[in-house]
Amino acid sequence: MPRRTAPPPPPDVPERIVDIDVEQEMQGAFLEYAYSVIYSRALPDARDGLKPVQRRILYMMQDMGLVPTRAHVKSARVVGEVMGKLHPHGDVAIYDALVRQAQPFTMRLPLVDGHGNFGSLDAGPAAQRYTEARMAPAALLMTTGLDEDVVDFVPNYDDRLTEPGVLPAAFPNLLVNGASGIAVGMATNMPPHNLVEVVNAARHLLKHPDADLPALMRFVPGPDFPTGGRVVGLEGIRDAYATGRGSFRTRASVRIEKIGRRQGIVVTELPYGAGPERLIEKIADNVKNKKLQGVADVTDLSDRHHGMRLVIEVKNGFVPEAVLEQLYRLTPMEESFGINNVALVEGQPRTLGLKELLEVFIGHRVDVVRRRTRFRLGKAQDRLHLVDGLLTAIVDIDEVIAIVRSSDDAQAALARLTERFSLSEAQGRYILDMQLRRLTRFSRIELEREQAELRATIAQLQAILDDEGRLRGLVGDELAAVAAEHGTPRRTVLLTSSGPASGAAPTQLEIGDDPCWVLLSSAGLLARTGSAEPLGTEGRRSRHDLVVAAAPATARGHVGVLTSAGRLVRVPVLDLPVLPETAGRPNLAGGTGVKEFVTFGKGERALTIVPLPVTGVEDPDDPGFALATAGGVVKRVVLDPLGNREEVEVITLKDLGPRQRDEVVAAVGLTTGEEELVFVTSDAQLLRFPAALVRPQGRAAAGMAGIKLSAGARVVAMTAVAPDAVDPVVVTVAGDSTSGVSQLGSVKVTPLAEYPPKGRATGGVRCHRFARGEDVLLLAWAGQGPAEAATSTGTAVALPDVPGRRDGSGTAVDRPIAAIAGPPQV
Template identity: 65%
Template sequence: MARRSTKTPPPDDSYEEKILDIDVVDEMQGSFLEYAYSVIYSRALPDARDGLKPVHRRIVYQMNEMGLRPERGYVKCARVVGEVMGKLHPHGDSSIYDALVRMAQPFSMRVPLVDGHGNFGSLGNDDPPAAMRYTECRMAEATSLMTESIDEDTVDFAPNYDGQEQEPVALPAAFPNLLVNGASGIAVGMATNMPPHNLREVVAAARHLIRHPNADLDALMKHVPGPDLPTGGRIVGLSGVRDAYEKGRGTFKIRATVTVEDVTARRKGLVVTELPFTVGPEKVVGKIKDLVGSKKLQGIADVKDLTDREHGLRLVIEIKNGFVPEAVLEQLYKLTPMEESFGINNVALVDGQPLTLGLKELLEVYLDHRFNVVRRRSEFRRGKRRDRLHLVEGLLTALVDIDEVIRLIRSSENSAQAKQRLMERFSLSDIQTQYILDTPLRRLTKYDRIELEAEQDRLNAEIEELTRILDSDAELRKLVSTELAAVAKKFGNDRRTLLLESADTPAAVPLQVADDPCRVLLSSTGLLARTADNEPLASGAKRVKHDVIVSAVPATARGEIGVVTSLGRLLRLNVVDLPQLPAAMPVPNLAGGAPLAEFVSLEDDEQVVCLTTLDESSPGLALGTEQGVVKRVVPDYPSNKEELEVITLKEGDRIVGAVELRTGEEDLVFISDDAQLLRYPAAQVRPQGRPAGGMAGIKLTEGAKVIFFTAVDPAADAVVFTVAGSRGTLDDSVQTTAKLTPFDQYPRKGRATGGVRCQRFLKGEDCLALAWAGPLPAKAAQKNGTAVDLPEPDPRRDGSGVSLPKTVSVVAGPV
């Protein structure tokens, strides 16, 4: 195979080497100015007349041209994007689709201009919109107001980017879209950022300005007090809003709408229902979790996003016990997007020039545009009606002698001759004559003179009305005001954003609950609570449920207490976790408390016997067991242990009573089920360490067991209360006898001795079902907390009891 011969072509003398020297500074300046001009005028800034950037205007106009009216079906967004890009917009499809999506988002636009069907994203772009091939759209109902009468020569048109299509330079805009929906964009050397407003308020201000062209800013702000954001929230700092309305620039803060609620039985929380404009819930949740993880934010136990379509936005921030929700909220405002600053920069194009506009200037530019639109519309309609009237008048003239008209037409050699003869015979114009000739003969003979005369009258009336509007500036302004009022009535809605002069949450609220003194109470029904102070509860004259307090200890709001159980365990408990009772209760009770099981975990056969402080300077705990063992525990409570053993129990034994000694001079009291009571000074019991097993406290008879143990101040006005029954039948259905005796009737004896009888059994009674000793006043109740009246005191130490109308299950003294 032969090799192809390759030769270098000879130089072409027709091309001469030309090198142009261009100053790089001049070239950069020129190119940059062209680029800046393109961005400012063709992409980034809205027109002050219709409030739209070019891409938004092209989308709305092309949808109108495609007939995508609100009453029509949806079409694929990809089709709309393709039409806009192919005919009007010389940029990429992604920018067109992004603009279309924003116009369909009710959380971005105060009055959406696109009715979207499908996933158009979520607040804060947490959930991005679906691709354009999946979503559908059509014009929103309010969008028809933007293009209304666009085919009546109301706005100017200009060639598109390739000169093959025409596009409007601004839309007619029957409402002030720039103020209502706002705008944002970054140009070259300038930017715009305008918040949305309420349609009703903006229309009211515009109508006021129509009636009072010299109105000042204060008068306009009575109608437009501030922005109204699609996402609601609270605007804080109206001075910045006024600056923006006056000078075109200003700053204000947007806060989330938050309420303090009980989110669980024991915890309060912050419930967020509205977030600042453009802020999504995922952004807030993520920021809170980051701050909590880095320990920069305190007091938050959990945060949940419960947002759904049915209930809308709902973030639940659970507050730890001991922290003030209002103070935590202030921290959230400072550290998270729950408070955002919005910088207003009202830059828009006016006659092709970027200007910074205040509220009045924005309204004036819009109203001037609207006056021009309505004027041009009126001129167009008047012209159309005059043209039609001219034709109707020609028809009426021809109908006067229709036979002559037909004869002249038939006898003419051609249409030109017929036209000339009709014009001469009936004094018709060229247009009238041509219309008659173009009308088929069968239609011409069927015209109803009465209908034509009615149409003539109607056209004359409409022309007269349009002329009145065009000849009178007052009538023109009145018409624009009336049309604006109709728009506000149909599409307006209530304000969503609350306006505040300043923050409504005090900044000086402490983050945590103050470590104030209080008292922790345990009711006979197993409810725990803390009081608002450490003052003793007053005894109510009226008895109610949950008013029998079986244990009470002094504490502080952020301190700890101990819970002593029947199995010899001491469990630590944070006081701040407990619900707080009202500061003043007419009838003291723990109805507002929380069940003990919410705070401590107990075994099946384990009960709480008392509450105790963890004060290591106290005389310590005194314990009494079912088998008659007594122990004074040395107050040693290591802070690094959540659970301690306060006694080593023998097999089958359990603690029946425990009490924290106040002075160490109290008397210890045992009461056994065979009605024996033993009383002796606490000093007779040597304090022991926590692991010790105690010592003999009372000598029991065979088969007997201790049912009650406590410590009583010998100087107190105390009593002993006992209830007799029979073994194996000690339940609420058994009738029992009870006895109340002064405590001083029982003598002191030595430790580990037998006691003295405290109640004589009647026939059918062989044991004590219940026993209690303590200071007056005493309260008794049934298992469910229902109050029971105690019998009158019996001075006999070993007398028998009296019948009670109700069975007593628990007794307690003052708190």
């Protein structure tokens, strides 16, 4: 195809070439562009807090009748109306502005009620053809009164229509919802605030125009973000409220919880603008680059019903508080927010402090209410003028009718009416247009009532216009009503500092291998103490349980749980909850069930806990621990390090008969090896002999004879009593063998000295005489008193006083005894 060329100019038209300075042309064009961006696109008006595109969206939605009581319409329809009639830019910019006004995580008081996918903190919205929108209740506060000449209207981009230059704005939208924008050579970034707090500050300034910044900050202490979180440090906020510029730090709201066997950091609120997906990605990057230590896993459990719940699991051996400090430093869990309060005031960009922002809004609102009052006054006066004319005509309505009927045309009738009754032209026309139904007597009564009401209204409106104080009071009352209807509690917590004092040492990242005690309760709960201090004997009564075993350990070490099947299972101490420091026996209600660490077989249970030796460290003086089986076997074991094994067998159990296998019924740790072992059988026989008579054996050994049992009897208890024990006692609980262990039996407490020591593998002596209905010992215990007893739920059971007879009967109890223990031997 041949290329087309422009035709040459006619020969009779001379060429005209204008020389232009390129530098001046570029400067002029750039200034026009900069002014257009600043005034028409990027910066909000300080009066209504809206940019032109936002203002046009709200105005057009009201013009379309999209009030909160109407159904939603497609967002594309709203965008099309705004773009076609008012906004000279593309649909993308308009839809983005509409979406922002509908996002509850962006706006503290949303102005658009969106239906559909309007995006999240990590993802954008759906296309405008898929979403729907209408005005939110707060948007009505922005537009109410536009039909009452409260603001000036300006031509649209093609001078065919008009639009409001500013909205009436019944609340301080700029402070409540904040703003952000980038213009040419300047930018604005304003945080959201709480509506109730801002309104209270505005009302205070209305009454006290000379109020200083500290007085206003008593009402507005700081920003209030829609996503909650925490603001750390208020100095930057004070600077911003004073000068219009400042910065502060925002933090996530977190709490430390027990997550399974680990400690976890649970995030419930993120800093303004931060999303969970971005946070998870940042954590993963830092863990991969080995900048962040101690994080085991991150799980997002957020949902619509429970809100945000981001669980960050902390590896065992790491201090959660120290890991949290790393997260604040390396991830969006702590971010800086820079305040730059730049807004348009009388068409010029200005940097405003808190008081200036409130003053601009108050001035605008006072002007709106004044113009509205003046408009309503004019309307009332015009109506009163017409009512006065109607009442004049009704007094002599027959003559009015005669004049109208005798007139040649309407114009002649108007002239004669106005002359005869001294009416104005407007009154005359209104009488001519009057309907016949208004000629009744009741209509006259209605007109007289309306006349009185109009005169009262005019007097009230005129009083407002004549009294500036009354006008400002009305503005304050309307603001109070808005706050009462739309206000919500503060969501963001304000903190004066970040926690530790300046210069304080950072929290240690890993938990130190400090000495502690691991405790086992009768209900099978495990816990550890926070120090190696021995437990006292005062106040050792636990509200929920009894401590039946205690083993020394270190925080990063392990202990062994010995089961009735003869298994010794390794348990890491770090996985156990730390009990608060307390005198005497601690409360194990907050402990972790031993079933969380040990998988038990049928009928298997935990008996005690023992310290595990450290690999490479030998203790030749370690006496080990002793255990007893139901078949009367005793065994003494000195453990060697387990290495990488999670469990070992410490005794080989034998069969007691067909389908009946022996089991471990008791195990006790030895301190010196000089203790006495006390066996108690189900037929009320007690045998005590030195533990030194039992030589240590390897783990595979089956043990040796401990007590000689009669036919049908079994061992129910075995304990170790130290040679220096003060007034040791024996507690026995008798009952009926056919009723199980949860029964009301009889209990007896006897001094251990009443029972003579004998040799190993002998039969022992009687320790309890059965009363009527009793034929078996259910429980027994021997050791340093005073002893304590509890039910299966941890309720204390009072024990009788120590009697003198070793083979006497017991005393009835009012509750079934499930556990017996003495002072913690630690």
